[in-house]
Amino acid sequence: MKQNAFLLVVLFLTGCAGQMPPPGGPVDTVPPEIVNTIPSHLALGFEGNSIRFEFSEYVEKRSAEEAIFISPDIPEKEFSWSGRELRISFPGRLRDSTTYVVTVGNDVSDLRNRNKMSEAFTLAFSTGDKIDRGSIQGAVVLDNTAERQGITLFAYQLDLTDVDTLDPRSHKPHFMTQTNRAGQFKLSYLPFGMYRVYAVKDEYRNLLYDPEVDMYGVFHKDMMLTEQDTLFADFRVRMTIEDTTGVRLIKGEAVSRSLVQFEFSEDIDTTSLMKSHITIEDTLAVASIGIHQLYPLPLSRKTFAMVTDVLEEDKGYRLSVDHVTDVTGNRINLSASSITFTGSGQRDTIAPMIHSFSITDSSRNVGLSDTLAIYWNKAPYILPVLSYTSLKDSAKRDIPYKMVWQNGATILLIPNKELLPKMKYQLRIITKGFEDFSGNKAQDTAHIRTFETIDIETLSEISGKVVDKKSSSVRKSEMIVVAMRVDRTPVSSSSIKASSDKTYVHKNLQEGKYSLWVFEDIASQTTYDHGKVFPFRYSYRFSERMDTLTLRARWPIDGFDLEIAE
16 A cells, blocks of 8 residues: 555656756756647648647746737637647637738746747748738847847738827737847738838837837838738838927026026927027016026036026016927927026126036047037126137147137137147137126136147048939938947947948048948938837938948958948
């Protein structure tokens, strides 16, 4: 009896062991795979009411169940497990003569070490006598290559939806797949028709686009798949994250009886803020207060100051701002566009002075065409003649330049021509004669900055041609070529316009590793437009070379062509 009982215990434990991963052993680094399916891939005439997947190892059940996507959708389905096998059952009858595509996303992880599948798996079968043959393939682009895996592609067949109301925030895709480690994907077995595809980093795994949570990518056109053109292979999108929150006015105070400072919730587009967009009113008499000067505080894009008519001490005032947008174009929130503050009886006694320069003293490797900026703590009202400022080389020769007040508190000093390489220069400005609106005079102080320009013997260049596969553009556009220095963190970049014959020369690049990409600038804004999910807007066309260039000093790279797809 004892021997029989022992055998029963052994058999029981052996049976239980079949439901668990084997313990111990070396660290598991092998991702799980799907090794068998029922029905088989590309099966025809399927009449069953369940499908099965067998994994190469034990996987976390929830991760697998949440990674399953079936198109056309089967609303009612049940999951059941037996060891490494997952069975998906559905009570109703499948549609006749229909290709079903079951996608298992690469979020499926094994039990032993949480390794994820290396790429999404696709099972296609048909209840009829043929399999749909349409296919879209391509890649997503992120500066951080580690995040390229697991991006979800939302594909919508426009023949089946109202394109004007299509909203990925509330409409789940008709088809989906995920990118592999290289950011590549393939949507296969699609019925012929017109498609719109979005790339979404689906953080909540709900197959919906959640603004300001999910990164997204929008293509520059919709794609048509036909019997004669079954494959679209040029799909590429650049990912970004959407900022939909309107800028808010969060602070306002009277620093003195004629100086008001105010602050926004985020950096704004400074060109959108003008005196005409601002009003200050007495909250009792509703009388407007005049504004004489407006300027940002040094090195800030969200805190500003105004010189105003004299304010009364302890009196209430309302500051209102209109037409202001943040750096992504969101207009100011109307419910947060005004703020109240109390007047001050204090006289402004702070004298204007130089706060900082765009270069530090004894700077090296200054660019030959760099603009020199001088930042003031406040906007001077009386400006002296330019003789108080000078730019000289090491031989004390005057360098011709023009001086531009970028705003009330920033001077830009722009040399008339390129500076000489590996040359020492001295920038000198005497603050004598500068005076603010309240009559405070700047001290008679000489500010001197010496700097040395870059040695062109350490520089190189990349040149080539932009090959445009689009025969003609409906709108006038330019090609912008971007060189990204990728061997340093953070990644730095510089942009140039290709010439009218589509050739480009990226000059004065320091040696290092670079990648290049190009985009079509339709609105002449010199920045890439990622498009928008809703309301929908196409992105700009772009292309990038996947190979990384190693640039060495005095060894220019020529003939590095960039081909941009139609």
